[in-house]
Amino acid sequence: MQKIEDLPPHTSNNTKMAGMMEKQLVAATHIIEQQLDAEIEKLDNLDNDDLDAIRRDRLAAMKKRQEKKQEWVANGHGHYTELYDEKEFFETTKKSENVVCHFYRDQFMRCKVVDKHLQILAPKHLETKFCKINAEKAPFLTERLKIRVLPTMCLVKNGKTKDYVVGFTDLGNKDDFSTETMEWRLGQAAVLEYEGDLLCPPSALRNKTVMGKKTIRGRKDDDSDSDSDY
Incomplete structure (x- = not known):
């Protein structure tokens, strides 16, 4: 089996780059997983007041959208x-x-x-x-x-x-x-x-x-x- 040091220089560089890319990918995946876990934990910890606030915001957004639609129709x-x-x-x-x-x-x-x-x-x-x-x-x-x-x-x-x-x-x-x-x-x-x-x-x-x-x-x-x- 050929050792790394016995390989041509460009092969060694390619191997190093592949290793770096793999580490970056693992790190990025880890960050995404942490963000996802944080969001799940946040949702799990919502109480009734939080849910009511989300519903109110959603209803307000829907109402605003409906008002915009009426304005658009009025403008032809x-x-x-x-x-x-x-x-x-x-x-x-x-x-x-x-x-x-x-x-x-x-x-x-x-x-x-x-x-x-x-x-x-x-x-x-x-x-x-x-x-x-x-x-x-x-x-x-x-x-x-x-x-x-x-x-x-x-x-x-x-x-x-x-x-x-x-x-x-x-x-x-x-x-x-x-x-x-x-x-x-x-x-x-x-x-x-x-x-x-x-x-x-x-x-x-x-x-x-x-x-x-x-x-x-x-x-x-x-x-x-x-x-x-x-």
């Missing part, structure tokens, strides 16, 4: 609506914390694809205001936001433009992307409450493969000509 959330002028756009972004506004033209078929998906997402995500505005009827706003390609979704949070979804590049660069893919992309901008894995698009989960950042955000074979310049 739950429906995919049309904005008819630039003034209405600014009023909407002031009233609603999360806004997804689709800039469109009637002649562009890809704008109708976006309409279809946003109509599905609007009632699902009451926390977000989904709307659209005809780019031809809002020239000042379109120029101010530097919108050059349609469809473009302007993503606004707390009154400030946070991100844009331009064309379909971020949605798989194809017309038949799923509503879940659009939901995932909007979730990346935090303009809706996304419950899935933000690091992995739904299509990758279905295929059990991990898409690289280059594939998600843009590709060399990006078919940008299929989006229409405004």
Whole structure:
């Protein structure tokens, strides 16, 4: 049997690194176990007053959430609506914390694809205001936001433009992307409450493969000509 000192230097280094990694893993596992034991002990020691306090906090959170839902509905959330002028756009972004506004033209078929998906997402995500505005009827706003390609979704949070979804590049660069893919992309901008894995698009989960950042955000074979310049 070969002794450690008889092995090539790189083999010895690899062995040492493996040993260090094993020790770190054991230490991390021990810390997690201690934290878990502490939480279990804390739960075991709860008395009726503690449980009542937890229930009160939970009920207060549920009540606050319900009040927020009522506020969202009062502001037109739950429906995919049309904005008819630039003034209405600014009023909407002031009233609603999360806004997804689709800039469109009637002649562009890809704008109708976006309409279809946003109509599905609007009632699902009451926390977000989904709307659209005809780019031809809002020239000042379109120029101010530097919108050059349609469809473009302007993503606004707390009154400030946070991100844009331009064309379909971020949605798989194809017309038949799923509503879940659009939901995932909007979730990346935090303009809706996304419950899935933000690091992995739904299509990758279905295929059990991990898409690289280059594939998600843009590709060399990006078919940008299929989006229409405004």
